[in-house]
Amino acid sequence: MSGMTDKPFSVPAERNSAPILDVLRNELAHSTRVLEIGSGTGQHAACFAKALPFLQWQTSDRDENHDGIHAWIFDTGLTNLLPPLSLDVLSADMPVESCDAVYSANTAHIMSIEAVQKMFTIVGTVLQDDGVFCLYGPFRQDGAFNTPSNAEFHKSLRSQNPEMGIRHLEALDEFAREQGLTRIRLYAMPANNHFAIWRKAAQ
Numbered sequence: 001m002s003g004m005t006d007k008p009f010s011v012p013a014e015r016n017s018a019p020i021l022d023v024l025r026n027e028l029a030h031s032t033r034v035l036e037i038g039s040g041t042g043q044h045a046a047c048f049a050k051a052l053p054f055l056q057w058q059t060s061d062r063d064e065n066h067d068g069i070h071a072w073i074f075d076t077g078l079t080n081l082l083p084p085l086s087l088d089v090l091s092a093d094m095p096v097e098s099c100d101a102v103y104s105a106n107t108a109h110i111m112s113i114e115a116v117q118k119m120f121t122i123v124g125t126v127l128q129d130d131g132v133f134c135l136y137g138p139f140r141q142d143g144a145f146n147t148p149s150n151a152e153f154h155k156s157l158r159s160q161n162p163e164m165g166i167r168h169l170e171a172l173d174e175f176a177r178e179q180g181l182t183r184i185r186l187y188a189m190p191a192n193n194h195f196a197i198w199r200k201a202a203q
């Protein structure tokens, strides 16, 4: 816990925020309104909305995480950081009318594969033409884990819940393609993670 209010705190989110921000500075340089899916503690939102003041940063998550996200928002005092929308990707409602970027971190291996596909459907619906979807996390590529530690992580996720697991990037590309999005960049990130960026083609 830290700050003026008791706030949830994630050590990995603290550690990875600087390298993620480096990428977002480039990828969101021309964006105006970002929807974050699965804001978690709210730490990333607080850090990125402060560093990128030209963006309206819309947080969202399942309701159980809202108190913590509210606490982080309250402590920042930022006006470009918006209170969390109630968004479980498996529920059918579209969270916002439109935005020009969507960001999500460490969600695809936690959600079921059906939920991941639904996340891409939501992204395809809310994103304006030329908008980007930035998804950070561990991925499999060419059918393989990139490190033994990610293979172990996958095994431990599966043993907690058989619906969780590290996704194949090619499967995500296919979900993206169904929504008119094409992967334009893939960044190798610290701790064996990647940052994948898809762009929605102009219709």
Ligand SMILES: C[S@@+](CC[C@H](N)C(=O)[O-])C[C@H]1O[C@@H](n2cnc3c(N)ncnc32)[C@H](O)[C@@H]1O
Pocket (backbone or CB within 6 Å): 010, 013, 037, 038, 039, 040, 041, 044, 061, 062, 065, 087, 088, 089, 090, 104, 105, 106, 107, 110, 111, 115
């Ligand atoms: C490992 S946490 C990552 C949180 C934060 N993005 C981060 O990087 O620190 C996974 C997040 O995915 C969210 N999540 C899982 N299933 C979801 C769903 N069906 N719809 C929306 N969010 C979901 C959880 O509530 C949680 O906030």
